[in-house]
Amino acid sequence: MSRRIITTQLQAAEAGTGSVDGYFNKLVKYIPGDIVGAWIFASSAIKEASGVPTTATLWIAFAVLLIITPLWTWRNTKPPADPPARTQIIISTVSFAVWVFALGGPFATLGFYRPLFGSLILVLFSLVVAMITPRDHAPATRAAQT
Amino acid sequence: MLTSAREQQHAPGSGTEPGEDLSELKNGIEVARATVITLPRRAIQRRKAVNVREALRDMRLPSEVKELLAGPLRQLNYAIDEAEVHSRYLAADVRWISVVRRDGDVRHLLHIPGTVLKNQNNVEAFGYLRCFFSKGSTVYIISPKLGDFPHQSYALMAAEWPLSDNVKIYFINWSWLKESAGPDPDLNAFARLFEPPLESPDDDQILEIFPSIQIPNDKGGEPNVMARFDLPTQDVERLALAIAVLASTSPVGPTAYYRDLTSRAGLPLNWVMEISGTWTGNAIADARALVRWAVARGVNPADIRYTTLGSILSVVLDSQGAEEQNSTVALILAYDLYRDKDLLASLATRYQVPTQLSEPAAADPAQPGPAFELREQMGDLELQGLLPHEPELLDVGFLGEAIKRAASICRVETSGGKPLGTGFLVARRLLLTNYHVVNFAPGKDFGEKARNLVLRFRSVTAATGREADGQPYLPDPARPLLGFSPVQELDYALIQIEDSITEGNLMPVEYGDFRALTKGTALNILGHPEGGPMKLALSGNGVVGVYREAGRVQYATRALNGSSGSPCFDDDWHPVAIHHAERAKSFGAVREGILLEPIFDQIRNFL
Numbered sequence: 001m002s003r004r005i006i007t008t009q010l011q012a013a014e015a016g017t018g019s020v021d022g023y024f025n026k027l028v029k030y031i032p033g034d035i036v037g038a039w040i041f042a043s044s045a046i047k048e049a050s051g052v053p054t055t056a057t058l059w060i061a062f063a064v065l066l067i068i069t070p071l072w073t074w075r076n077t078k079p080p081a082d083p084p085a086r087t088q089i090i091i092s093t094v095s096f097a098v099w100v101f102a103l104g105g106p107f108a109t110l111g112f113y114r115p116l117f118g119s120l121i122l123v124l125f126s127l128v129v130a131m132i133t134p135r136d137h138a139p140a141t142r143a144a145q146t
Numbered sequence: 147m148l149t150s151a152r153e154q155q156h157a158p159g160s161g162t163e164p165g166e167d168l169s170e171l172k173n174g175i176e177v178a179r180a181t182v183i184t185l186p187r188r189a190i191q192r193r194k195a196v197n198v199r200e201a202l203r204d205m206r207l208p209s210e211v212k213e214l215l216a217g218p219l220r221q222l223n224y225a226i227d228e229a230e231v232h233s234r235y236l237a238a239d240v241r242w243i244s245v246v247r248r249d250g251d252v253r254h255l256l257h258i259p260g261t262v263l264k265n266q267n268n269v270e271a272f273g274y275l276r277c278f279f280s281k282g283s284t285v286y287i288i289s290p291k292l293g294d295f296p297h298q299s300y301a302l303m304a305a306e307w308p309l310s311d312n313v314k315i316y317f318i319n320w321s322w323l324k325e326s327a328g329p330d331p332d333l334n335a336f337a338r339l340f341e342p343p344l345e346s347p348d349d350d351q352i353l354e355i356f357p358s359i360q361i362p363n364d365k366g367g368e369p370n371v372m373a374r375f376d377l378p379t380q381d382v383e384r385l386a387l388a389i390a391v392l393a394s395t396s397p398v399g400p401t402a403y404y405r406d407l408t409s410r411a412g413l414p415l416n417w418v419m420e421i422s423g424t425w426t427g428n429a430i431a432d433a434r435a436l437v438r439w440a441v442a443r444g445v446n447p448a449d450i451r452y453t454t455l456g457s458i459l460s461v462v463l464d465s466q467g468a469e470e471q472n473s474t475v476a477l478i479l480a481y482d483l484y485r486d487k488d489l490l491a492s493l494a495t496r497y498q499v500p501t502q503l504s505e506p507a508a509a510d511p512a513q514p515g516p517a518f519e520l521r522e523q524m525g526d527l528e529l530q531g532l533l534p535h536e537p538e539l540l541d542v543g544f545l546g547e548a549i550k551r552a553a554s555i556c557r558v559e560t561s562g563g564k565p566l567g568t569g570f571l572v573a574r575r576l577l578l579t580n581y582h583v584v585n586f587a588p589g590k591d592f593g594e595k596a597r598n599l600v601l602r603f604r605s606v607t608a609a610t611g612r613e614a615d616g617q618p619y620l621p622d623p624a625r626p627l628l629g630f631s632p633v634q635e636l637d638y639a640l641i642q643i644e645d646s647i648t649e650g651n652l653m654p655v656e657y658g659d660f661r662a663l664t665k666g667t668a669l670n671i672l673g674h675p676e677g678g679p680m681k682l683a684l685s686g687n688g689v690v691g692v693y694r695e696a697g698r699v700q701y702a703t704r705a706l707n708g709s710s711g712s713p714c715f716d717d718d719w720h721p722v723a724i725h726h727a728e729r730a731k732s733f734g735a736v737r738e739g740i741l742l743e744p745i746f747d748q749i750r751n752f753l
Contacts, residue, residue, distance in 0.1 A: 007730040008738075010633070013565040013677040013708035014586040020730035131732040 673712025
């Protein structure tokens with residue numbers, strides 16, 4: 001399954017057996033599961049480490065992964081002929097931030113933070129985000145280049 | 147099922163007193179019921195990996211019982227190994243093994259729910275249970291209701307076990323055994339339930355012994371596999387004549403035809419060989435003999451969903467014309483020559499044979515359902531709402547128009563026969579399809595890709611159930627491509643076809659008012675989804691949006707890969723768009739076509 005969200009599928013017989021991505025596929029593709037997994041591993045390692053300023057290191061790790069997320073998503077959604085999946089890249093980056101917020105991470109050190117907020121934001125974000133269908137994923141050039 | 151190490155000496159007819167024999171049997175069963183031991187499902191589900199010792203340990207049984215179980219469990223291992231493909235049946239449905247020890251007489255009881263036995267798919271798996279019983283032993287088949295005991299199990303056990311393993315089989319009704327513990331039954335009459343083997347007792351016998359028992363229906367449930375049926379002479383003649391017509395017109399001659407017919411009917415090999423030497427060469431005489439022979443054979447044991455005659459007629463049907471097919475199907479339905487109700491229903495639907503509404507099933511006196519009282523008077527419409535929706539009624543004239551339009555539509559293929567999409571005639575020699583369909587063809591440039599196409603018209607499913615070869619045409623080699631527009635714009639390609647197409651009976655589509663297309667109107671697609679034979683997708687109100695500035699229309703009408711290039715028709719069967727893509731929405735997806743109006747503005751000079 002391609003990481004790129006398929007919003008339009010030309011229906012020639014040679015176009016393959018795939019179809020456009022529905023709600024659940026879009027939800028899965030919008031969430032950068034590998035980056036979130038890396039964050040869980042990194043944050044656990046940081047919390048376990050001794051002699052390291054935990055909060056500051058968590059913020060640094062979060063910032064690094066936040067920068068990596070769009071690059072990683074861009075790399076995984078980049079068929080040669082298609083334009084960058086801008087909408088998906090932006091939403092994936094926001095998804096990562098939402099997941100980190102929901103998991104606590106460095107946000108847990110902030111005064112206003114309550115775990116309930118993270119849970120509620122994650123639920124609402126997950127419900128709504130998959131309703132967004134990227135408009136910049138036109139298949140035209142892909143088919144024309146075939 | 148009950149089998150006994152000493153059953154040889156207790157078998158009915160072996161010289162012992164029936165009362166004594168039955169008394170012991172009855173007591174054995176009672177004890178068996180009292181000592182049911184649950185075999186852990188996980189032990190069975192280990193299948194090949196199951197270990198007898200582990201299974202026994204899981205069961206937490208006394209050592210003497212474990213000792214008794216070791217034998218059957220070893221056999222169970224064997225059965226599971228052999229029945230690997232049927233593991234679902236063995237893992238999920240064989241529920242209990244119980245062991246009764248009475249003075250050295252060991253009996254094993256397998257509890258197999260009736261629903262399992264009724265499932266035809268389990269019949270073969272059921273055969274593997276033979277390994278539980280040693281050759282020459284006697285097996286009592288116990289069923290809660292003999293009337294419900296599945297005929298296919300009769301077929302399997304009655305036909306195969308005695309022959310292969312010399313196993314004696316007796317059918318016993320569990321309910322009757324339980325009844326027998328109550329008011330003193332006539333043991334001699336009771337014993338007759340066990341005689342003769344391989345047959346179920348008829349209704350008179352049942353009523354003689356247990357007058358209080360209500361027989362569910364005249365036939366006592368599903369018919370016995372050994373049952374025969376009668377066919378009136380005039381219907382034998384009708385069938386014989388229908389078969390004889392096919393045999394006499396067969397290019398290979400009547401005898402070869404009958405040999406081929408019986409070999410293709412899925413009958414047991416020994417039956418085919420048995421009848422193969424009887425053909426005389428007289429088509430009608432042989433047909434009569436075949437029908438009578440098939441009637442006398444009753445159920446086809448090789449495929450118990452059919453009677454023998456039904457199996458033969460299922461092959462005959464494929465070669466008959468429409469009128470003869472209806473006559474044959476009517477007889478199949480009238481005499482239940484297909485024994486599977488689903489097959490009969492499917493046949494009636496396929497050939498549009500009206501059938502009489504079946505009588506409501508008789509209530510089961512043994513297991514009455516809870517009392518039901520309709521508390522409120524429901525209106526007709528409300529009652530209809532409880533029923534599943536009926537299939538939509540389609541106007542035959544409407545479908546006739548669709549078939550006329552089908553003559554304009556072709557499957558676009560590569561010269562190697564690989565399907566690419568669909569196209570349709572917009573003039574006698576001009577075909578319109580999608581740009582991206584042609585673009586998938588091999589070739590260096592777009593013109594060469596167009597030259598390498600094959601356009602196959604009338605590619606539909608034939609009466610044989612296979613796809614017809616259709617009428618292939620090639621693009622005009624001199625000038626195959628007259629015009630095109632890339633995918634980002636109008637996504638079309640106009641192909642000029644070789645001159646010979648004008649000699650055929652293919653006609654271009656008829657145009658109407660392109661502007662009539664609005665949201666909520668009908669949109670129907672004729673095309674080759676998945677590269678297969680031509681199919682029709684209907685939608686009475688499928689248009690969800692018309693975007694004239696972009697030259698697009700979106701609709702809910704079903705389409706698949708291979709539908710690209712299909713004409714989209716309005717309700718008057720005038721083309722309004724050419725299908726090209728599927729597009730995702732917030733929830734689900736819609737299909738999208740290119741409006742024909744802007745395309746025609748560009749290709750008008752060629753028409």
